[in-house]
Amino acid sequence: MLIWRNWPSRWTKIATTEGRPVTVDQVVESSLLAGSKVEVRRRPIAGGELRLATRGHFSWSFDHYAEDASKIVNAQRAFWRDQAGDYTVTLFPLAPSPGVSSMGGTGRAFGFVQYASADTDFGSLFRIIAHEHAHTWIPNRLGRSNENTPAEVFWLSEGFTDFYTAESLLRSGLWTPQQFADDLNRTFAGLASSTARNYPNSRIIKEFWTDPAVGQLPYDRGHLFALLLSYELKKKTGTDLGRLLIEMRDRWVAAPADAKPLLVTNLLQAADEVGFDVRPLIAKYIDDGQTITLPQELFGSCATIQNTSMPVFEWGFDREASAKAGVFTKVDPTSAAYAAGLRNGMKRIARLGGQESDARVPLSYRVRDGSSERVISWLPVGKTSITVQKIVLAPNATLPTCNWSPSHQ
Numbered sequence: 458m459l460i461w462r463n464w465p466s467r468w469t470k471i472a473t474t475e476g477r478p479v480t481v482d483q484v485v486e487s488s489l490l491a492g493s494k495v496e497v498r499r500r501p502i503a504g505g506e507l508r509l510a511t512r513g514h515f516s517w518s519f520d521h522y523a524e525d526a527s528k529i530v531n532a533q534r535a536f537w538r539d540q541a542g543d544y545t546v547t548l549f550p551l552a553p554s555p556g557v558s559s560m561g562g563t564g565r566a567f568g569f570v571q572y573a574s575a576d577t578d579f580g581s582l583f584r585i586i587a588h589e590h591a592h593t594w595i596p597n598r599l600g601r602s603n604e605n606t607p608a609e610v611f612w613l614s615e616g617f618t619d620f621y622t623a624e625s626l627l628r629s630g631l632w633t634p635q636q637f638a639d640d641l642n643r644t645f646a647g648l649a650s651s652t653a654r655n656y657p658n659s660r661i662i663k664e665f666w667t668d669p670a671v672g673q674l675p676y677d678r679g680h681l682f683a684l685l686l687s688y689e690l691k692k693k694t695g696t697d698l699g700r701l702l703i704e705m706r707d708r709w710v711a712a713p714a715d716a717k718p719l720l721v722t723n724l725l726q727a728a729d730e731v732g733f734d735v736r737p738l739i740a741k742y743i744d745d746g747q748t749i750t751l752p753q754e755l756f757g758s759c760a761t762i763q764n765t766s767m768p769v770f771e772w773g774f775d776r777e778a779s780a781k782a783g784v785f786t787k788v789d790p791t792s793a794a795y796a797a798g799l800r801n802g803m804k805r806i807a808r809l810g811g812q813e814s815d816a817r818v819p820l821s822y823r824v825r826d827g828s829s830e831r832v833i834s835w836l837p838v839g840k841t842s843i844t845v846q847k848i849v850l851a852p853n854a855t856l857p858t859c860n861w862s863p864s865h866q
Contacts, residue, residue, distance in 0.1 A: 469495040471510040473545040473568035486566040490547040498523035503534040504541030513550035517579040532629035587622040600720030608665040616679010648677040649845035650770040650814035768816040769839030797835035
């Protein structure tokens with residue numbers, strides 16, 4: 458049992474492993490926050506207590522954040538019905554930087570660490586919580602990854618997590634149907650515009666850590682693959698993806714500690730048991746990287762999947778060279794960026810806006826040009842267009858009367 462002792466009397470402390478029987482590895486993977494100005498909020502969750510700790514101030518209510526975070530954890534624990542114990546989130550405010558907003562997080566043992574700018578949009582933080590908490594099961598209680606090539610299964614371990622993240626946010630009531638649709642449409646646009654969109658999975662293994670487009674690929678591809686698999690499962694066997702995930706979890710729990718199944722092997726065998734061979738889908742869309750096209754009727758009466766045209770995303774400058782140099786490099790004189798006023802040699806201070814790979818969202822940078830600073834914005838449209846799918850909501854589509862979930866009833 459791990460207990461931290463002998464702190465200064467006026468300090469508040471919180472650790473993800475406090476009061477638990479833990480291994481050395483779990484201590485290494487834990488997080489701890491302590492100090493005289495640390496604040497903690499506690500909320501009941503299924504099987505334990507949610508503990509949120511921070512030091513600093515944000516532009517929104519920390520109490521409100523604790524309430525909504527507990528809804529996410531409860532929604533996910535209710536689905537899996539197997540997790541007990543406390544869950545701890547430590548949230549760190551980043552030092553202010555004019556014109557810059559940033560956020561992120563990383564999973565730790567029995568919790569995770571989150572960081573964000575003080576003015577970070579309140580709602581956007583929930584996706585990080587939902588994603589990281591979902592990793593409790595996907596993949597940690599579904600199957601082992603190959604330790605030598607973990608990126609090989611990121612389409613499942615990260616892509617399925619993104620799929621389940623969006624669904625649990627919708628089911629918890631923290632996302633409206635429109636927010637769910639907006640998130641899926643960003644995935645559609647990002648994958649359709651990606652320079653790596655049809656790379657085979659073998660390139661993800663080799664280039665995940667070196668090419669940002671390849672790094673995003675398994676998240677988006679796996680997200681859409683999960684939606685396609687949920688549809689095909691239901692159509693051909695009457696089984697939904699949620700039940701298949703539960704079956705994978707049960708197989709994992711039942712296996713001896715020294716014989717836990719590999720992640721993809723567990724998926725294949727669980728699908729085989731319900732009479733569905735998922736191998737051809739994996740070979741076509743994951744291994745070969747062919748374009749995933751979702752069926753129009755995927756969401757039933759709630760929404761339709763439609764095709765639309767979108768300009769190709771074009772930075773207008775050499776992104777990697779500019780990042781290394783700290784100044785904009787190789788600005789294309791025929792690009793929208795150049796037309797907006799961007800020039801070679803301008804110093805990059807901060808990116809203020811934009812949705813990577815979506816040419817419909819303006820890119821904005823704060824730049825220094827000589828002795829003066831200014832903001833330059835433009836629509837990063839290329840000279841050609843691509844066809845991209847999008848989800849269009851039915852009028853007045855709401856929960857719970859509309860069966861949104863393609864993964865489970």
